[in-house]
Amino acid sequence: MTQPFAYSEGRLQAEGVAVEDIAAAVGTPFYLYSASAMQQAYRRFAGALQGAGLDALVCYAVKANPQLAVIATFAAEGAGADVVSEGELRRALAVGVPAEKIVFAGVGKTAGELALGLEAGILQFNVESREELRLLDQVARDKGVQAPVALRVNPDVDARTHAKITTGKSENKFGIDCDDAAAVLQEAVALPGILPVGLATHIGSQITDLEPYEAAFQRVAGLFAEQREAGVPLQRLDLGGGLGIAYQQEALPTPEDYAAVVARTAGRLDVPLVFEPGRHLVGEAGLLISRVVYVKQGRSRRFLIVDAGMNDLMRPALYEAWHDIVPLREPASAARLRYDVVGPICETGDLFAEGRELPELAAGDLVAFGAAGAYGATMASTYNSRPPVAEVMVQGDSFEVIRARPSHDALMRSESLPSWLGKVPK
Numbered sequence: 001m002t003q004p005f006a007y008s009e010g011r012l013q014a015e016g017v018a019v020e021d022i023a024a025a026v027g028t029p030f031y032l033y034s035a036s037a038m039q040q041a042y043r044r045f046a047g048a049l050q051g052a053g054l055d056a057l058v059c060y061a062v063k064a065n066p067q068l069a070v071i072a073t074f075a076a077e078g079a080g081a082d083v084v085s086e087g088e089l090r091r092a093l094a095v096g097v098p099a100e101k102i103v104f105a106g107v108g109k110t111a112g113e114l115a116l117g118l119e120a121g122i123l124q125f126n127v128e129s130r131e132e133l134r135l136l137d138q139v140a141r142d143k144g145v146q147a148p149v150a151l152r153v154n155p156d157v158d159a160r161t162h163a164k165i166t167t168g169k170s171e172n173k174f175g176i177d178c179d180d181a182a183a184v185l186q187e188a189v190a191l192p193g194i195l196p197v198g199l200a201t202h203i204g205s206q207i208t209d210l211e212p213y214e215a216a217f218q219r220v221a222g223l224f225a226e227q228r229e230a231g232v233p234l235q236r237l238d239l240g241g242g243l244g245i246a247y248q249q250e251a252l253p254t255p256e257d258y259a260a261v262v263a264r265t266a267g268r269l270d271v272p273l274v275f276e277p278g279r280h281l282v283g284e285a286g287l288l289i290s291r292v293v294y295v296k297q298g299r300s301r302r303f304l305i306v307d308a309g310m311n312d313l314m315r316p317a318l319y320e321a322w323h324d325i326v327p328l329r330e331p332a333s334a335a336r337l338r339y340d341v342v343g344p345i346c347e348t349g350d351l352f353a354e355g356r357e358l359p360e361l362a363a364g365d366l367v368a369f370g371a372a373g374a375y376g377a378t379m380a381s382t383y384n385s386r387p388p389v390a391e392v393m394v395q396g397d398s399f400e401v402i403r404a405r406p407s408h409d410a411l412m413r414s415e416s417l418p419s420w421l422g423k424v425p426k
């Protein structure tokens with residue numbers, strides 16, 4: 001666990017609150033976020049860029065954790081938002097992120113989504129294909145406006161991260177090949193509904209090595225300079241997100257290291273830069289809290305069966321991702337036992353950790369999954385008819401539920417039987 005999660009008098013604290021007190025109040029499982037940790041991560045990231053002499057707009061990547069309270073926490077710090085859907089755009093606007101600090105990314109924006117972005121007056125659309133460019137042109141002309149566009153280019157760089165979250169290779173669906181960018185920009189300049197304002201790139205997520213960034217930024221900055229010289233009115237460069245976090249207390253590049261790479265690759269362009277960090281701002285600020293339901297001794301394995309499942313935190317099942325697991329009560333001894341930590345879902349893949357060494361635990365004990373603030377609750381499903389779990393935010397000595405767990409009735413209420421089956425019995 002990293003700050004602000006630490007034991008005090010034998011109990012895991014989140015800032016100034018004992019996590020088990022929150023569990024007693026809201027029930028398990030639940031996600032717990034530290035507002036101060038988010039603020040600190042933002043200030044360090046934005047401060048590092050500023051410290052490197054860069055003119056940077058940090059647009060929080062809403063997809064990492066789209067809770068209104070989370071977006072609002074960053075908005076209060078001055079952040080913009082990186083959105084990828086109508087829902088994310090509406091969320092950012094709802095909590096008062098200024099439209100001129102919103103960038104709209106994604107390969108599949110619909111005409112309706114493009115129109116909404118234009119009506120809101122967002123900073124830029126990160127356009128990922130010629131097809132999208134032409135549709136956006138049409139939608140903008142219908143409205144009698146010009147759409148500000150940053151062309152997302154694919155630098156064909158391997159981000160050396162998990163295959164499912166690498167995005168900057170030529171075989172990935174994202175962006176426009178660097179070699180085609182000049183031609184697409186020419187087309188953009190000629191389209192009356194399009195105002196080309198910049199380039200954008202994003203090479204992947206959970207990046208723990210700065211070399212791929214260096215290569216990608218070098219390439220994109222080169223293209224930017226070349227196109228600007230050729231007369232395309234490029235004014236801004238969006239370098240995406242992706243900076244990794246420590247899931248296993250590994251040593252990682254710091255925001256200052258990252259900012260130095262940006263400064264030496266894109267700094268010479270002397271244009272405003274946009275960043276889209278998600279995980280780095282929220283990942284380590286969140287925990288998933290769960291209760292042990294049973295300790296089941298199998299023939300060859302000891303199973304720790306907890307009340308959170310793969311539907312609540314998908315990352316281990318989807319990416320074989322590691323999340324630290326710690327008891328909420330500080331272990332009295334250094335003795336460790338091996339457990340397969342599993343949830344209640346009827347799938348063998350509902351496995352959080354295999355053969356994990358943990359202090360001895362018993363039914364009823366509470367545990368925390370670490371670094372669960374990013375891509376946790378937002379990727380959850382209601383599989384096995386399990387309602388989405390509550391989400392709680394702590395700041396200082398107080399905590400508040402920021403998303404209540406819906407009741408089973410509430411979930412069933414949105415459904416109905418077809419007329420030939422009558423009504424749902426009361």
Ligand code: LLP
Nearest residue numbers: 061105202205206241242276277278279375
């Ligand atoms: N910008 C774009 C265009 C993106 O596609 C992403 C993430 C971000 C920014 C934010 O990246 P971050 O700073 O959070 O790494 N579900 C996966 C991660 C998927 C990331 C998708 N794109 C996971 O749980 O690891």
